[in-house]
Amino acid sequence: xxxxxxxxxxxxxxxxxxxxxxxxxxxxxxxxxxxxxxxxxxxxxxxxxxxxxxxxxxxxxxxxxxxxxxxxxxxxxxxxxxxxxxxxxxxxxxxxxxxxxxxxxxxxxxxxxxxxxxxxxxxxxxxxxxxxxxxxxxxxxxxxxxxxxxxxxxxxxxxxxxxxxxxxxxxxxxxxxxxxxxxxxxxxxxxxxxxxxxxx
Numbered sequence: 363x364x365x366x367x368x369x370x371x372x373x374x375x376x377x378x379x380x381x382x383x384x385x386x387x388x389x390x391x392x393x394x395x396x397x398x399x400x401x402x403x404x405x406x407x408x409x410x411x412x413x414x415x416x417x418x419x420x421x422x423x424x425x426x427x428x429x430x431x432x433x434x435x436x437x438x439x440x441x442x443x444x445x446x447x448x449x450x451x452x453x454x455x456x457x458x459x460x461x462x463x464x465x466x467x468x469x470x471x472x473x474x475x476x477x478x479x480x481x482x483x484x485x486x487x488x489x490x491x492x493x494x495x496x497x498x499x500x501x502x503x504x505x506x507x508x509x510x511x512x513x514x515x516x517x518x519x520x521x522x523x524x525x526x527x528x529x530x531x532x533x534x535x536x537x538x539x540x541x542x543x544x545x546x547x548x549x550x551x552x553x554x555x556x557x558x559x560x561x562x
Contacts, residue, residue: 374386375388376430376431378432378442378443378459379401379460380465380466382400382401382402382516382558383401383465383518383557384401385397385398385458385466386406387427387443391416391417392417392428393427393428394427394428394430394445395411396412396427398410398466398556399488400516400518400558402506407504407506407516410485410486410487410488410489410520411486411488412484413484413486413535420451420452421449421452421480423480423484424482425445425454425472427445427447427456428445428446428448429446430443430444431444431445440459442457442458442460443456443457444456444458450476451476452478452481453473454471455471457469461555464557464559465556465557466555466556467553468483468553468554468555468556469553470483470551471550471551472540472549472550472551473548474547474550478545482537482539482552483537484537486534487502489502489503489504490503492536495519497527498521498522499521499522499527500519500521501517501518501519501559502520503515503516503517503518504518518556518557518559519555519556520536520555521554522552522554523553523554524552525540525541525551525554526538526539526540527554
């Protein structure tokens with residue numbers, strides 16, 4: 363079971379919420395790392411934490427976002443986050459928007475000028491349990507810590523719309539990867555959604 367981890371609360375630079383779900387971006391060396399979690403009243407419960415690369419890696423584990431801004435395309439429209447970054451021989455871009463106040467949607471692209479050996483997004487899973495729901499989906503159950511009242515159980519789904527899903531239960535990691543051959547010099551794309559499906 364997860365405690366309410368408020369250490370994620372005070373240092374983030376930019377965030378986007380979809381109901382109880384929220385993604386928070388924080389400065390991490392030369393790039394921005396992020397964590398996706400649940401807003402439970404005034405506390406934040408982290409679910410997934412991006413696994414970032416270093417300056418020495420031309421093809422890092424996750425997109426090396428170096429700039430992230432909030433935009434509204436029309437007056438009254440919900441906000442979206444737009445990010446860009448460079449590393450090695452790749453140029454990454456990210457768009458994150460919301461849907462029905464229950465879904466965070468990530469749309470990522472990388473334009474490469476040389477052959478890549480790996481393109482995707484890797485997350486460290488901080489949730490209590492995960493169960494595959496199909497070749498491109500996985501469900502999570504998260505509980506607040508014992509002693510915290512009221513005790514709550516959250517149900518979260520992670521689904522891949524474009525790309526492949528790789529699960530490592532031993533390492534408690536998930537990876538979304540492009541399905542286009544990384545050896546092809548082109549723009550590669552992968553998309554996924556984190557949705558809130560209930561609380562008990």
